[in-house]
Amino acid sequence: MPGATAVSTDDRPDAPWSRDPSKPLNVDPVAAVVDCGGIASTAELRSFGAGRRRLTELVAGGHLRRPRLGWYSTLPPDHPRYRAVRIGGRLTGLSALAELGAWMLRAPERLEVAVARGSARLRADRNAVVHWAADRTVPESAAVVGCAEALVRVTLDHDLETSVPCIDWAFASGRLDRFSFEQFILALPASARCIREWVDPRSQSVLESVARVRLRRSGWSVRSQVRVGDLEAIDLVVGDVVALELDGRKHHEATFEADRRKDLSITIEGRHAIRVSYAMLVHDWRRIALAIASAANARGHGPAQDSVTRLAEPRGSRYATGAGRMTD
DSSP states (O other), rough: TTTTOOOBBBOOOOOOOOOOOOOOOOOOOHHHHHHHHSSSEEEHHTTTTOOHHHHHHHHTTTSSEEEETTTTEEEOOTSHHHHHHHHHHHOOHHHHHHHHOOSSSOOOSSEEEEEOOOOOOOOOOTTTEEEEEEOOOSSBBBTOHHHHHHHHHHHSSSSSSHHHHHHHHHHHTSSSSSHHHHHHHHHHGGGGGGGTTOOOOOOHHHHHHHHHHHHHTOOOOOOEEEEEHHHHHHEEEEETTTTEEEOOOOOOOGHHHHHHHHHHHHHHHHHHEEEHHHHHHHHHHHHHHHHHHHHHHTTTTHHHHOOOOOOOOOOSSOOOSSTTOEEE
């Protein structure tokens, strides 16, 4: 890629991707590509019984696209997975996690693509960052690296407000358990392993994860999903005196009555209830922080009373800038 600086971190090639053998063969090449997630290699399509001549006819007829020699797709050319294969690799980092449905406040601004060492004829993409790195885990698909590999990339390249929600999501979605989390931690350089102190498997939304990171950075002690009443739980309890409830963008009026009852239970148990929307968290965090501090101070509590040691943050992270650049 013109003007790129390539640095390798692993000499091993990417793990091969193959069709799930538990699924029946589909002899319709177009349907077979759809079954493979919209991207399939010539070799894989041959396993479905599709010949090269038939594939060429489908491309000529506009039923399939060819993002790269030896690859076929039903996706539009601007789709992240199509672009990754066109470049010559798989989606990684935040781009991969966005495809998998991870928690994030905003969609990725750039494409992140992992290519195997020794890959040749990579195609340029002005809004992509390409990493020379082998996927140490089983790929999610032909165009997306394994979830754990993507989490490593995000931890190294992005801020805590981006990486922590993704890891929390991996727990909530069942993609990480305690054992695989420890494997993920060991895959990180020593300077980044302190990320473990920021992750909370009890988190239930991106809003909770982001708010927790911000509050802990400010010195507050924060607990997630603290029981209130008989059956409910508070999203975040700050300094043990403020109950922070975070309502997502899809919060419905149907929950209005239940939310008010929950706020009453919070007050009865001696905490100050503060309810925050998605827009408020994104655009008005300073006022939220001031409200939390004021409510805590009114109860004789502040960050100093928490005696929270400032948590270390992952060091050596590279916040990539510049489109089309290669990094490790």
